[in-house]
Amino acid sequence: MINVSVIGASGYGGGEVVRLLVGHPEVRLAHLVGDTRAGEPFSDVFPNMRGVVDARTEPLDAARVAADSDVVFLALPNGMAMSLVPQLGERVKVIDLGADFRFRRGAAYERWYKMPHTAEGLLGQAVYGLPELHRADIRRARIVGNPGCYPVAALLAVAPFLANGLASPRGIVIDAKSGVSGAGRGTSSRTHFSEVNENVFAYGTPGHRHTGELEEELGAIAADVNLTFTPHLIPMTRGILATVYLHPVHQVTQAEAEAAFSEMYAGEPFVRILDGEHLPQTKATLGSNFCDVAVRVDPRSGMLIAFAAIDNLMKGAAGSAVQNMNLMCGFPEETGLRAPGLFP
Amino acid sequence: MINVSVIGASGYGGGEVVRLLVGHPEVRLAHLVGDTRAGEPFSDVFPNMRGVVDARTEPLDAARVAADSDVVFLALPNGMAMSLVPQLGERVKVIDLGADFRFRRGAAYERWYKMPHTAEGLLGQAVYGLPELHRADIRRARIVGNPGCYPVAALLAVAPFLANGLASPRGIVIDAKSGVSGAGRGTSSRTHFSEVNENVFAYGTPGHRHTGELEEELGAIAADVNLTFTPHLIPMTRGILATVYLHPVHQVTQAEAEAAFSEMYAGEPFVRILDGEHLPQTKATLGSNFCDVAVRVDPRSGMLIAFAAIDNLMKGAAGSAVQNMNLMCGFPEETGLRAPGLFP
Amino acid sequence: MINVSVIGASGYGGGEVVRLLVGHPEVRLAHLVGDTRAGEPFSDVFPNMRGVVDARTEPLDAARVAADSDVVFLALPNGMAMSLVPQLGERVKVIDLGADFRFRRGAAYERWYKMPHTAEGLLGQAVYGLPELHRADIRRARIVGNPGCYPVAALLAVAPFLANGLASPRGIVIDAKSGVSGAGRGTSSRTHFSEVNENVFAYGTPGHRHTGELEEELGAIAADVNLTFTPHLIPMTRGILATVYLHPVHQVTQAEAEAAFSEMYAGEPFVRILDGEHLPQTKATLGSNFCDVAVRVDPRSGMLIAFAAIDNLMKGAAGSAVQNMNLMCGFPEETGLRAPGLFP
């Protein structure tokens, strides 16, 4: 049994971590920190948790959290984790759901997030928390920068085709469709029911911040990556579908294309490869840590079309975070994450 | 460990039972029978289950199911269970999610379902499967008639006020709002996305079949019950909210009204009583077996307004069914049902 | 041709008035006042209007609006219209979509809106703007207090049964289901997509402010009215369905019940009476000024169940407002309001 705290427990990402930890057999909850709603019962903040976690959320006391915790999850606005992690000391394992520890160098962070990185010295200890790409490093890491929700889906769709050289690293198109919960719990006209419902639109394009992570991670697989990433908001709460268009370096068959997935993801506990009859749908992943992938060869254009579907709050955030905790702590990787999703 | 089969596993209710059984530590799945989709992998029928239950659904072979199972769940169109249960023999415990075993007498069934009851002899062995009302009997039952989704919510909202005599049994109004999954997996214009989305309407009123169960169960608590039940379809997938209007027999305070709930539901593992600051919302129960209840006294009209929110496929169907199995088999009542719901 | 201005044109109610006025053959738009977004093109505030009304919204200049306008629509937070109307002078006709001019006396307003009424002297000149109840008075009125969205639906469902004495004025239950746009354009957790989507809940109960209007208007039809009103939010953008439960004073037939509607609404241009085979659905009114009504007699309980469906922004707000303008200005009542709704 380990002691685990969540800082930023009142947001959607943090709340989902708490939901998962409650069902994790190796975890005892230590502190639930939610500054803006400190003092309220956690079950007022997350009404699904009534009768399950009724303890009050706390204001931040970094020293106390550090003293009482083996693992701390951070689910905070970008820029806050980098000042908080140093206060937690060297003993505590940290999993940051924000962007502060996703980049190898501060300069990349600064380019995309328009603020200086004040804890560059820690970036060397941090690992990008996508187990399918960095499992061995995550096992040894003290700090994990959990990936952004879009990159989880997009990287899992693209990586196999760059890794085995089947697709060109140039001209990659990533068209992603996300549920609204990815925009967080803060209210705005973009998340106002009446304006999002019965609507679809692209946003933050070109230049959405997740482009940075995508370039860095794909750049570690293949040289000279060039990609276009366009996120869209669609009227649902959870889920991301990434549709990715790749140029194969030579003509490929459907079987060759599928083999790229099966070679890379054989044995992966949370990646499900759909065959030529099925295409990913976000609903099949709702509430679970699965990522469903599939690929099609377009016989007319010759392009590869790869798909990945996830629950943005699970595999796209809290699920991956708990998967990382399992790796960092030596628990079986699927511990606490075995529940299939809801359907319908 | 017991062996459990599900007949009607390709519908929403049956599929949800399978999802719960997969996470139940005392259960081994024996047969998944889904006549209309027999031969297909279960994970094609329920894509959330890919990699979890990939076994093929089977055509019905009652003798084999009976031989291999300790418990059988039936999730079939009304009228089929009554002919099937006799084929399963006397040893097997049966939980029927349909209406065939909900009534104490065949005549009541025939009045509401317009077909003769062909297994009246078994009704005496059957118990109405709402643990909050019939726990002791369920423990001893061989056959349980699992309640309809609307009655679960409505009965839990109304029963305490009739049981303690606070409300009149006359002039009860039950206005219920349901997600579309309650209408099942069969396609129709009423469940066609483009006609249900952005829409709300009442249906099956007056005289919806669940009125029969409501009258029978409330009639066992108080004499001379008279109620009006109006179901509505609203554009969401899961969830039922029952709003119930009751005439108190004398002027009551908010505290007295709330006490009716706390007296009846103290210790109930799946009924959560909200206080005067919160009202039930279906989203707080999504994917869980909880029923959230609250009550308000309207100071102007004097009426009691009681609310109950559930996930119609969980507490309203499969969750209650597994709760009943736990009681019938002597497992702790919450086994396999502890997961809180998703929020958001 | 008359000159018409809208104050509060950046909210949903005001914007919908503008949309209707653009298609009204007797109207020239004078000023679109939207203080919080003054200076922005109206088509940035309402992107549906791009290329239709690209003029900039203006800050409030009451004298200028008064000088340039024959009719002024006010769509403002409660409490603002009462201070603004005196500034518009005696010549201008005013239609207020807020609550300030809905009550006959300031005391009633103060009871429900918890603020003093500062223009009580004008209430005598104001008429409650539901044409089906007050057409003759509206024709002669200079100030119209446009009804609340819930009261439009509820009053049209209830009034005939009190007017002809068929139903008791006691123990009326009004259970209303509304789309989210009724909560306005301001953001809040209650209108946050991720928390409203896939959810249903009651709110503001008991004691929602619209109860005041309902009591006042029904009290003018029958003595000794006693009602319970419960509004619910459901996951759709537009639409209100009111389900109303009434005690008939003697046993009634379905035909008698329907006759109440046909007697009162014969010749009404915007009330459509559905027969015994159909029940109102909000989608059938989407974007139109129609109110669809139906009634059922419950043979078991004896109660009358009356239904009314509207588009809350149309018949529930802007559509009624333009209907009132037509009456006040002597135009044919349906002018600019003939478009049927969208389906699906």
Added chain:
Amino acid sequence: MINVSVIGASGYGGGEVVRLLVGHPEVRLAHLVGDTRAGEPFSDVFPNMRGVVDARTEPLDAARVAADSDVVFLALPNGMAMSLVPQLGERVKVIDLGADFRFRRGAAYERWYKMPHTAEGLLGQAVYGLPELHRADIRRARIVGNPGCYPVAALLAVAPFLANGLASPRGIVIDAKSGVSGAGRGTSSRTHFSEVNENVFAYGTPGHRHTGELEEELGAIAADVNLTFTPHLIPMTRGILATVYLHPVHQVTQAEAEAAFSEMYAGEPFVRILDGEHLPQTKATLGSNFCDVAVRVDPRSGMLIAFAAIDNLMKGAAGSAVQNMNLMCGFPEETGLRAPGLFP
């Protein structure tokens, strides 16, 4: 005044044509043919039309329709129009909302629709009904093959960049997101509320039939077109957003890219060009005949990202069809189509 009939008036496309014709000042409705629901009042088939068009739908009598009509709209399953049009004679103008008259040659039709074209002789008289590309020919046409919903959006987004040579005709990626009404009124698991709601998925890829139209129309603008088209279903009723990725032939600025739109669409009544601050959203077009377009240059990848948003039943079907009728009959092009959409 002309006499107009609609054959296939009980489906979504045909019903929307009727809705528009009712508000068209030059049109008298002659026959509403809806074979499967013949004999029912049209307002039972489309409940929004109650009190507006209550006439009964009729079984098909081609001779009578031909005799009584100046213009006939066909909204039928693919393959039916080609056998029906010859029966309507040479005098009647025909606008077919299906695919039968969209291709210049029968062979192309047969390749995509897997059935022989039995009226190849008429294809020479037919014009592809996208006014922005073929206005002059439509004016002179007797038969118009109204475009598919996806092609309307995709062609309006792509055409300007091929027409002025700014983008390469090779490697075009068209990623489209559609509301569910595009799948029609027939029920299926793909349009079943509980399985589409809270879900997104691609379908019919590669090789969706609309690819044929796209290739033919773009091939008429530029040589050697090569494209990949992927349609997705998202949980809303109406709307299509096409996101198109193009390779510019040389480095372009945002201003150059926008100029492609303004050059081609200056004066177009129904194409609205959004500037660099706004991106198209389907909600801004809901219920209207507008198509909103915008373009972005991605400075990192160099690609052009073009967007087009429409209401699939309006500009994507019935709205374009009425626009074509106006051109064919010499009415002002916007007649009956001026209403802005609903927002929200």
